[in-house]
Amino acid sequence: MPQGPQPLPGVAHVVAVGSGKGGVGKTTIAVNLAISLGKLGYKVGLIDADIYGPNVPMMLGVTRQPNIVGENRIEPILSHGVKFISVGLISPGDKPMVMRGPMLHQIIRQFLQQVEWGELDFLIIDLPPGTGDVVISLVQTVPLTGAVVVSTGSSVALQDARKALEMFHQVKVEVIGMVENMSQMTLPDGTVLDVFGAGGTEATARQFGLEFLGSVDLDPAIRAGGDRGMPVTLAGPDSELRKPFYDIARKIAARAIELEEGVEDVLEIS
Numbered sequence: 520m521p522q523g524p525q526p527l528p529g530v531a532h533v534v535a536v537g538s539g540k541g542g543v544g545k546t547t548i549a550v551n552l553a554i555s556l557g558k559l560g561y562k563v564g565l566i567d568a569d570i571y572g573p574n575v576p577m578m579l580g581v582t583r584q585p586n587i588v589g590e591n592r593i594e595p596i597l598s599h600g601v602k603f604i605s606v607g608l609i610s611p612g613d614k615p616m617v618m619r620g621p622m623l624h625q626i627i628r629q630f631l632q633q634v635e636w637g638e639l640d641f642l643i644i645d646l647p648p649g650t651g652d653v654v655i656s657l658v659q660t661v662p663l664t665g666a667v668v669v670s671t672g673s674s675v676a677l678q679d680a681r682k683a684l685e686m687f688h689q690v691k692v693e694v695i696g697m698v699e700n701m702s703q704m705t706l707p708d709g710t711v712l713d714v715f716g717a718g719g720t721e722a723t724a725r726q727f728g729l730e731f732l733g734s735v736d737l738d739p740a741i742r743a744g745g746d747r748g749m750p751v752t753l754a755g756p757d758s759e760l761r762k763p764f765y766d767i768a769r770k771i772a773a774r775a776i777e778l779e780e781g782v783e784d785v786l787e788i789s
């Protein structure tokens with residue numbers, strides 16, 4: 520058995536989406552990012568590693584168990600052009616996932632190595648909120664292209680987002696950039712409400728010398744799309760609501776490709 524993280528054959532870029540604080544919309548961003556990348560022509564996979572709130576199956580509208588094929592290989596579920604697998608499919612329904620570190624590590628390894636991902640341009644990983652075990656299991660198993668950190672503009676969310684940044688730094692994962700979710704809300708009469716402190720995430724990104732990837736508004740349509748298993752980005756980039764998701768996806772794709780090329784350059788020189 521080879522030691523250390525090994526690239527997944529056929530998978531070009533692995534991008535983790537983390538947050539620090541729970542409930543800031545990390546899964547919403549990860550799911551809409553995956554769909555947007557798919558609509559932009561990339562082949563996309565999504566691992567829902569959020570053991571505390573595995574909501575990807577609901578947001579992608581499929582909650583059935585995956586098929587086992589060949590010699591104990593797992594066939595990912597295909598929905599809206601995205602191949603996905605979720606801890607929520609292992610423990611469906613309302614039962615919480617209760618498990619110790621080694622079992623969690625085993626599941627993350629399985630999701631990476633035992634799933635028939637085929638050829639992928641991007642494998643997106645929806646991390647649990649906070650800092651910890653899942654990220655360590657990930658970096659021990661595969662080289663990550665980078666991570667995206669989602670936050671609202673509120674000071675409390677940003678306090679936790681900074682911890683996530685520090686964690687990625689400690690495990691030597693490049694942060695591709697930060698996204699502000701639920702940034703502001705436009706009422707039907709055109710009034711703009713600043714609910715969570717719009718602009719806070721951009722300021723934090725600047726402070727850390729990171730790219731700010733963009734802001735997504737707080738909009739009931741985004742919540743409703745996730746609840747119905749029909750995320751808003753399915754309708755393409757042509758609206759003020761959906762365009763930011765596509766702009767963010769394009770920036771992440773460009774940066775991920777650039778980072779991977781950088782690695783190849785270094786290898787060529789040495």
Ligand SMILES: Nc1ncnc2c1ncn2[C@@H]1O[C@H](COP(=O)(O)OP(=O)(O)OP(=O)(O)O)[C@@H](O)[C@H]1O
Nearest residue numbers: 541542543544545546547572736737738741742745
């Ligand atoms: N921009 C938005 N506008 C409206 N609702 C949103 C937006 N982003 C997320 N939501 C809603 O907020 C709730 C929390 O979002 P989500 O589950 O994506 O957060 P999370 O950070 O992944 O949470 P956790 O990691 O704690 O599971 C969901 O009901 C989701 O539909």
